[in-house]
Structures are given as structure tokens and as C-alpha cells.
Amino acid sequence: MRRFKLPRLHLPPLNVSRLNWAYLLVLLLVWALGEWMAERTLPTLLLAYVPPVLLAWPAPILLLLVLLRLVRRGDVRGLFPALLSCGAALFYLGFTWHSAEPPQSSDFKLLTYNIARGRLGNVERLSNQIRAANADIITLQETNGVRWPFTDELLAKVPGYFVSRSGTLGAEVITLSRFPVVSTREVSLPNTTRRFLVTRLKTPQGELTLINLHLSTVMLSKVLDGEAMTTRDNRQQQLEILQREAAAISGPLIVAGDFNTPPRGRIYRALTAELSDAWDTAGRGFGYTFMASWPVLRIDHVLSRGSAAVKLSAVSTEVQPAGGSDHRALLVVLRFTRQQTQLP
Incomplete structure (x- = not known):
């Protein structure tokens, strides 16, 4: 009996660096809308009440992906935007320490x-x-x-x-x-x-x-x-x-x-x-x-x-x-x- 084999899917390589830059851009856009548009429109009014953690959670995941590439392949590409994204996420979360x-x-x-x-x-x-x-x-x-x-x-x-x-x-x-x-x-x-x-x-x-x-x-x-x-x-x-x-x-x-x-x-x-x-x-x-x-x-x-x-x-x-x-x-x-x- 002939076995049926699933065809291999050839997915393009994941560009973590671009993902980090895109995420950072989205985070900055959301922050800017919340700060400057804010209560002027209904969508941005409601945006103020969205828990910051819902927008910040991708940052550590993207950083983890970059670190895995660094350990396995020695590839440092994407590390800088990943660190920037984590810093921006902490800022958006309102983290402070005195x-x-x-x-x-x-x-x-x-x-x-x-x-x-x-x-x-x-x-x-x-x-x-x-x-x-x-x-x-x-x-x-x-x-x-x-x-x-x-x-x-x-x-x-x-x-x-x-x-x-x-x-x-x-x-x-x-x-x-x-x-x-x-x-x-x-x-x-x-x-x-x-x-x-x-x-x-x-x-x-x-x-x-x-x-x-x-x-x-x-x-x-x-x-x-x-x-x-x-x-x-x-x-x-x-x-x-x-x-x-x-x-x-x-x-x-x-x-x-x-x-x-x-x-x-x-x-x-x-x-x-x-x-x-x-x-x-x-x-x-x-x-x-x-x-x-x-x-x-x-x-x-x-x-x-x-x-x-x-x-x-x-x-x-x-x-x-x-x-x-x-x-x-x-x-x-x-x-x-x-x-x-x-x-x-």
C-alpha cells in the first residue's frame, strides 16, 4: 500500500528584525494617538482604556526570538530593534523606579x-x-x-x-x-x-x-x-x-x-x-x-x-x-x- 505524504511547505524565513521594527512603529503610533488625539475621537478615547499589557506583550517574545537566533547562529541582526521595542514597551507600560x-x-x-x-x-x-x-x-x-x-x-x-x-x-x-x-x-x-x-x-x-x-x-x-x-x-x-x-x-x-x-x-x-x-x-x-x-x-x-x-x-x-x-x-x-x- 502506497503511503500518502504531505507536501512540504516552503515558508519564507522569518525576518525578526523587520518584525521588531514594525512592532516598534505600531507601539509608537498607538502611544502618539493616545497622547495627542486622545479624547477627540471615539476610537482614540477607547484606546486610552485598553490595558497597556495587551500592546506590550509581543516585545519580550520578539526579543526571545532574536536571542535564540543569536545563540544558535550567532546572528545579531534584529537585536537592536528588539531592545528598542522592549524599552518602548516598558515606557508604554508606565514602569518607573525611584x-x-x-x-x-x-x-x-x-x-x-x-x-x-x-x-x-x-x-x-x-x-x-x-x-x-x-x-x-x-x-x-x-x-x-x-x-x-x-x-x-x-x-x-x-x-x-x-x-x-x-x-x-x-x-x-x-x-x-x-x-x-x-x-x-x-x-x-x-x-x-x-x-x-x-x-x-x-x-x-x-x-x-x-x-x-x-x-x-x-x-x-x-x-x-x-x-x-x-x-x-x-x-x-x-x-x-x-x-x-x-x-x-x-x-x-x-x-x-x-x-x-x-x-x-x-x-x-x-x-x-x-x-x-x-x-x-x-x-x-x-x-x-x-x-x-x-x-x-x-x-x-x-x-x-x-x-x-x-x-x-x-x-x-x-x-x-x-x-x-x-x-x-x-x-x-x-x-x-x-x-x-x-x-x-
Whole structure:
């Protein structure tokens, strides 16, 4: 009986060097669209919310292919673009690394945490995690719990803080502070029940203003309903209101919370043009805070600026372990430093 043989397929040799250059070009194009087109069109608006790892994973595979060719054949072609691609992928992933600084007396801790209305964790678990951070200032978002007494039960288990909240019942953001509260006010936002919570605190280094916020997000359901661009316009209005509030504050300022904004695009660039991002200044790693079980996006931020008299900067920024929320908390150590006066 005659055996049937499959014909051999003569495939062209894999040009790894060209693949690396092509991948690098695609990665740079995606980055440029996310940075400069960003919220202007629906595709680039949605692109901002694509987890960076989905675009970065080919880089190590292409580098591995180049290294295999190098070991087997001594062929170094493609090594340079492969290394460039890996560097670009790390940059796109948002990787940063800053060495820790020794503590000083003017340091204080701030914890920002979206607790997801208590849907994913009980009061005991959340309160344990918040207390363990031992923060001097805590900004909480989505505190309007799924059941009415949830928020009050949580606050009762985190004693020793002055409490400021937006509204009375159903407060969406709450600020806790060990420093005395000078004043608290709400800033209403158009087309939403969300508000900014502006709190002035009396610290040993002087007054500090804190804005606790939770910006609107572009959800898949809104995209399917054709409302994505409406949400984009609402977010732009929220940004403009935030910029006006920040411009009216003369002293040191911290803006913290769930921005629902990855570190790219027009909104993020506008914010970091005026304020310093704690993760960029003092973070180590990728800084992803969402989703808690498998973090792939950095959308929770702590931004700050000092004044003519005092510098305010982050010296340590850490993403906390997963707890009772779909977000991970962000713990930041900030430092006041007196500015030296220049004599004429």
C-alpha cells in the first residue's frame, strides 16, 4: 500500500528584525494617538482604556526570538530593534523606579481608596485595611454604600479622624484627616450627582487644601448606548472646573481620588502640567490600581503642588494589596520643604 505524504511547505524565513521594527512603529503610533488625539475621537478615547499589557506583550517574545537566533547562529541582526521595542514597551507600560528616601519630621501619609460602595468587601475587611495604612489623610470614593448604614459602620471602625463628606446621606466622597479641618465645601458638577470635596486642613507646616474627587468614566454600556462622547464632554467640563478650583487656591494643594483617567491623553496632560503626579515622582513599578484582582490600569492618582513658601512633594508611593474593592488603594508619603528665599 502506497503511503500518502504531505507536501512540504516552503515558508519564507522569518525576518525578526523587520518584525521588531514594525512592532516598534505600531507601539509608537498607538502611544502618539493616545497622547495627542486622545479624547477627540471615539476610537482614540477607547484606546486610552485598553490595558497597556495587551500592546506590550509581543516585545519580550520578539526579543526571545532574536536571542535564540543569536545563540544558535550567532546572528545579531534584529537585536537592536528588539531592545528598542522592549524599552518602548516598558515606557508604554508606565514602569518607573525611584529609590526610597529616609523619613523626615515633616512627612505625612495620604491614602486614597475607591471602596466600591462596599459591594466586594465587608466593613471589617475594609476598615482593617484602612487602619493598617496608618495614614494621616484618607480620601475615600464610592462611599455611598449599597446598604444605608454601611458608611457609618465603616467610619466607626476608623476612629481618630476629623470627617468631611459630600452631602449628608449618600455621600459619594469622604475625607478623613488627623489634622484639624479649617473648612469644607462641595463643588457641584454638571450632569452628575458627583461632587468635588474641597477641605482646608491645618497642618504643623501650615494650611493645606485637599480636593477629593471621583471623575466620570467611559463605561462600555455608555459606548453601546452611543453616549461615550457625552461622557467625554462631561469629563472635559469636570476638568475645567477642577482647573478653576486649583487656580483659585494659593497655598499647597493635593488632588486625590479616582480620576478614571490612565496616565495618558489630554486630560491627564492638562492635570500634570499644573500638578505633580506622586507615582511619577516616587513610585516603584507600574502603579496599576484597577482591577484589584488583576491590576492592569493606573486610574487612581495623587497630584500635588507647593507654594512660593513651601515645596510639597511625594517621597514614597505604593500600591496596596488587594482588599475589599475592585480598586487597590494608593498610599503616598508627602513632604513639606521650606523654600529658600532668594535675596536680591
